[in-house]
Amino acid sequence: MPPVETVETVVIGAGQAGLSASYHLGRRGLQHVVLERGRVGERWRSERWDNLHFQFPNAFARLPGFPYDGDDPAGFMHRDGIVRTLDRYAQRIAAPVRCGVAVRRVRADGDGALLVDLDSHTIRARNVISATGPYQTPRIPAFSRDLPPGIVQVTANRYANSAQLPPGAVLVIGGGSSGYQIAEDLNDQGRKVFLSVGRHRRLPRYYRGKDYGYWLEETGTAGQVGKNILAGQPTVLMSGYRGGRDVDIRILSARGVRMVGTLSGVDGSVLTFAQNMDALLAGADQGYAAFKAIVDDYLARSGAAAPPPDSEQPLPAIGPTPASLDLAAEGIRSVIWATGYTFDLGWIDLPVTDADGRPRHVRGVTDVPGFYFLGLQYLHAMRSAFFWGADEDAAYLAECIGATTAN
Numbered sequence: 001m002p003p004v005e006t007v008e009t010v011v012i013g014a015g016q017a018g019l020s021a022s023y024h025l026g027r028r029g030l031q032h033v034v035l036e037r038g039r040v041g042e043r044w045r046s047e048r049w050d051n052l053h054f055q056f057p058n059a060f061a062r063l064p065g066f067p068y069d070g071d072d073p074a075g076f077m078h079r080d081g082i083v084r085t086l087d088r089y090a091q092r093i094a095a096p097v098r099c100g101v102a103v104r105r106v107r108a109d110g111d112g113a114l115l116v117d118l119d120s121h122t123i124r125a126r127n128v129i130s131a132t133g134p135y136q137t138p139r140i141p142a143f144s145r146d147l148p149p150g151i152v153q154v155t156a157n158r159y160a161n162s163a164q165l166p167p168g169a170v171l172v173i174g175g176g177s178s179g180y181q182i183a184e185d186l187n188d189q190g191r192k193v194f195l196s197v198g199r200h201r202r203l204p205r206y207y208r209g210k211d212y213g214y215w216l217e218e219t220g221t222a223g224q225v226g227k228n229i230l231a232g233q234p235t236v237l238m239s240g241y242r243g244g245r246d247v248d249i250r251i252l253s254a255r256g257v258r259m260v261g262t263l264s265g266v267d268g269s270v271l272t273f274a275q276n277m278d279a280l281l282a283g284a285d286q287g288y289a290a291f292k293a294i295v296d297d298y299l300a301r302s303g304a305a306a307p308p309p310d311s312e313q314p315l316p317a318i319g320p321t322p323a324s325l326d327l328a329a330e331g332i333r334s335v336i337w338a339t340g341y342t343f344d345l346g347w348i349d350l351p352v353t354d355a356d357g358r359p360r361h362v363r364g365v366t367d368v369p370g371f372y373f374l375g376l377q378y379l380h381a382m383r384s385a386f387f388w389g390a391d392e393d394a395a396y397l398a399e400c401i402g403a404t405t406a407n
Contacts, residue, residue: 002120002121002122003121003122004121004122004123004124005121005122005123005124006123006124006125007031007032007033007123007124007125008030008031008032008125008126008127008405009025009030009031009032009033009125009126009127009128009129009401010032010033010035010114010116010123010125010127010128010129011025011032011033011034011035011128011129011131012034012035012103012106012116012128012129012130012131012132013034013035013036013130013131013132013133013375014034014035014036014039014040014041014042014086014090014095014097014099015040015041015042015043015044015086015131015133015375016041016063016086016375016387016390017131017133017374017375017390017393017394018034018036018129018131018374018375019034019040019063019086019089019090019093019095019097020063020064020374020390020391020393020394021034021129021131021374021390021394021397021398022034022090022093022095022096022097023063023064023065023093023095023394024064024394024395024397024398025398025401026093026094026095027398028398028399028401028402030398030401030402030405032096033096033097033098033123034095034096034097034098035097035098035101035103035116035118036097036098036099036100036101037100037101037102037103038099038100039099039100040083040086040087040090040097040099041082041083041086041087043133043135043157044079044082044083044086045083047135047157047158048079048157049156049159049160049161049181049182049185050079050160050161051078051161051185051188051241052078052079052181052241053076053077053078053079053239053240053241053244054076054077054078054079054081054082054240054387055076055177055238055239055240056076056211056212056213056240056386056387057073057074057075057076057211057213057214057240057244058070058072058073058074058075058076058077058081059073059074060213060386060387060388061077061081061082061085061387061388062387062388063085063089063387063388063390063391064391064394064395065093066088066089066092066093074211075243075244076240076241076243076244077240082387101118102118102119103116103117103118103347104117104118104119104347105117105347105348105349106128106130106347106348106349106350106371107349107350108349108350108368109124112369113125113126113370114126114127114128114350114368114370114371116128125370126370126404126405127370127371127372127401127404128370128371128372129372129373129374129397130345130348130359130371130372130373130374131373131374131375131390132375133375133376134341134343134375134376134377134385135157135341136341136342136343136344136345137341137342137343137344138155138156138157138337138339138340138341138342139339139340139341139342140155140337140339141173141263141337141339143263143265143266144335144337146266146267147266147327147335148268148269148327148328150333151327151332151333151334151335152165152166152333152334152335153334153335153336153337154334154335154336154337155336155337155338156174156178156179156182156336156337156338157341159182159336161185161189162185162186162189162190162191165191165333165334166333166334167333168192168331168332168333168334169191169192169193169194169330169331169332169333169334170186170191170192170193170194170332170333170334170335170336171193171194171195171196171271171325171327171332171334171335171336172186172193172194172195172196172335172336172338173196173263173335173336173337173338173339174196174198174337174338174339174340175195175196175197175198175199175200175235175237175249175262175280176198176200176235176236176237176338176340177235177236177237177238177239177247178338179195179196179197179336179338179339180195180237180239180247180249180252181239181241182336182338183195183252183257184239184241184252184255184257185241187252187255187256187257192258192330192331193256193257193258194257194258194259194260194325194330194332195249195252195257195258195259195260196260196261196262196263196273197249197259197260197261197262197277197280198234198235198262198280198339199234199235199280199283200234200235200236200237200249200280200283200284200287201233201234201235201236201237201283201284201286201287201288202236202237202246202247202248202249202284202285202287202288203236203237203238203287203288203291204246204288204291204292205238205244205245205246205247206246207291207292207295207309208295208296208299208306208307208308208309209306209307210306211244212238212291215291215294215295215298216382216383217383218298218304219294219295219298220298221294221382222381222382222383222386222389223381223382223383224381224382225380225381234283234284234287235340236287237249237284248284248315249280249281249284249318250281250315250316250317250318251315251316253316253318254316259277259318259321260273260321260322260325261273261274261275261276261277261280261321262274262276262280269326269327269328270324270325270326270327271324271325271327272323272324273321273322273323273324273325275321275323277318277321281318292309296309342357343357343358343359345357345359348371350366350368350371351367351368352366352367352368352371352373359373359376361373361379363379363380363393363396364376364379364380364393364396364397365397365400369404370404372397372400372401374390374393374394374397375390375393379393380392380393380396
């Protein structure tokens with residue numbers, strides 16, 4: 001029989017959410033360990049492309065009890081800077097992290113405890129926090145199976161740089177932040193790039209004297225609880241690359257990226273696309289105008305001082321987009337799928353997910369006593385999945401765990 005270790009609380013994942021949980025558990029004197037399959041901040045290290053930058057100003061790269069302490073709060077940190085921040089934070093709070101430890105299964109022991117099965121042994125715990133994040137398994141459309149066998153297919157979390165792809169043009173599918181930034185990155189590296197666009201919202205990087213992130217917090221938007229946020233909202237375009245600025249499909253098109261609509265079919269080497277670019281851009285513009293209206297309304301109600309809106313320059317037109325592309329004729333030899341993620345929670349052998357495998361919880365608390373989720377999108381508020389947003393949720397879960405431990 002493998003040995004059984006007893007630990008009060010097990011935190012699974014040593015990213016910003018797991019480390020935030022460790023901080024708040026530690027402050028309450030609650031015994032715990034943090035298990036990490038790779039290294040601290042592994043997804044930032046190995047599942048992000050080389051030129052990725054933090055999407056918010058550096059001042060937002062803060063964690064509980066650990067404000068940004070650099071000399072460029074308005075800059076946009078490179079991915080490696082985020083990794084260093086997480087490493088420094090783990091050391092600063094003396095987080096009990098065990099790296100290189102993969103969790104194979106979490107199950108109930110039938111006696112009110114939870115069992116965490118590892119390769120080496122099993123941990124018996126009173127509490128388990130799953131802090132593995134919202135971006136786990138890439139969602140790849142069924143169209144991928146119909147592409148010609150010679151086409152190299154890569155998901156966004158496995159794209160690093162242009163050098164890993166064969167020579168030739170690249171088709172990026174997915175019009176969210178990842179798709180936009182990867183298409184821009186490839187274009188900057190001299191590749192011929194096509195971008196298949198989906199529903200999205202664009203937002204002002206700066207407006208009335210402040211970055212979008214500051215307005216999110218100051219207007220209270222970031223604190224909106226999940227149940228008050230409309231489901232099915234399109235993804236947001238945002239980037240910290242090139243020092244942070246407005247991003248827009250039309251700007252990327254003017255810089256040389258060829259735009260097509262949403263992928264609708266594959267027939268051999270010919271891909272067809274919806275003729276929906278005008279509708280996609282109109283929807284994106286509505287999101288841009290709506291956020292400015294939120295800021296303007298807040299300023300009018302609060303009386304806070306802010307400069308007037310800058311005059312906006314007209315955006316370049318995209319023009320007609322092709323209804324189809326012949327991969328061979330265009331020299332496209334690579335396709336990058338930036339089409340979002342789905343959950344991979346099959347290792348949790350507990351009734352904490354719905355029929356589609358999505359977590360079931362209320363502010364991270366599940367129906368299984370002692371099992372919690374942390375770091376998910378809209379776990380409680382809009383900010384819940386942001387780098388700095390895990391603080392509030394981690395504090396709440398630590399309070400819940402502390403209350404049950406005291407009983």
